[in-house]
Amino acid sequence: MQLPILAADIGIVRILELENTSVVDIIQNDLRSAAILREFGVDYSMPGRRSLGQMCEDQGVDPRDI
Secondary structure (H helix, E strand, C coil), rough: CCCCCCCHHHHHHHHHHHCCEEEHHHHHHHHHHHHHHHHHCCCCCCCCCCHHHHHHHHHHCCCCCC
């Protein structure tokens, strides 16, 4: 028996995926994400291949807020 997938479950998985995704890949996938990162005060000007989670941790931002 397969359990129904809840939107909350999808959201949690998506958050975990984004935390482990490089900021470069996030921005290249959707340029609008750069504005969202700026809104939360995440400096992505020299991200290299660092993940969103790493950048947020370094800058004191909770990636779940983004």
